[in-house]
Amino acid sequence: MTEAAETTAPEPATEHVPNRKECQILSAARTQFLEQGFAETSMDGIARAAGVSKATLYAYFPSKEALFRNLIEIECSQKCTDVPKPDFDLGAEQALRELCAHFVARFLTREWAAFFQAVSSERWRYPELCHRYFNSGKQNVLDLVAGFLDEAKAKGLLAFDDAQMAAEQLLHLTISDLPMRVALGLELRSEAEYQRVMESGLAVFLKAYAP
CATH class of the missing domain: 1.10.10.60 (Homeodomain-like)
Structure with a gap:
């Protein structure tokens, strides 16, 4: 050279x-x-x-x-730092229940909800901020959850083709309308009701992706 x-x-x-x-x-x-x-x-x-x-x-x-x-940017980068790693030695149902409960509890946290509302309230004046928050934050969470699901698949606990799609479906099924209610400042359902919704969504997910 x-x-x-x-x-x-x-x-x-x-x-x-x-x-x-x-x-x-x-x-x-x-x-x-x-x-x-x-x-x-x-x-x-x-x-x-x-x-x-x-x-x-x-x-x-x-x-x-x-x-x-x-x-x-800080919120998006830290969004996954406190997510508990599922212990799949306990089985898929218990491990994913604890994981989904974490995300439900986060939306019910007053401080997190206030930040979420602060961002969504600026969607008309600063749409790029909302896009950044949605795309970056969402992708961080999906990447993390998809990684957990791949681990469960490797252990023979789940069967799917697309980990990212499975992760998105899991979150939608267990969190339900909670993000929209928070963003719009609507009255939230009770914690017990969200627990019931989460359990029902988790049951559907496990049935769909049973090996």
């Missing part, structure tokens, strides 16, 4: 880690957005809540939209 042809491989991109000041801003902004919604939240209010000057705030985030977009 000639000297001119030699190239140095680019170093892999490193993940951005927020410093203490940036974390202060993000935490304050999240609280403001959850309590007041996107439209009613101001950069002045975020700066005051974070205990920083407006110059410092704008040095990190040039606009309220950029700050909100950053929070959406």
Whole structure:
């Protein structure tokens, strides 16, 4: 190889880690957005809540939209960090019941619901933010659940052709109308009712994909 042809491989991109000041801003902004919604939240209010000057705030985030977009990216990246890994040694039914119960409980969490509503309320003014949240967040969850289902298939507990499709069907069957009710701010059914819906959906899924 000639000297001119030699190239140095680019170093892999490193993940951005927020410093203490940036974390202060993000935490304050999240609280403001959850309590007041996107439209009613101001950069002045975020700066005051974070205990920083407006110059410092704008040095990190040039606009309220950029700050909100950053929070959406964090939400999407962290969406699967606390999902319990199913123990398929307990059998498919018990393992998937615990997995689906986690997602149902997440939608019933007030803070998560408030963030979900804050994003959906901006669908007309900032549709790209909603697209980012939907596509990135949804895909992260589907990839994770599909991986779990592939593990169950490898153990002979389930039989399917498309893990991504099976994962999407599992979530739709067990979560039902919960996301739509949260997004629209409608009254939710009782926790017991959602438990009943989840159990029924899980039974349908297991019957459909029994080996």
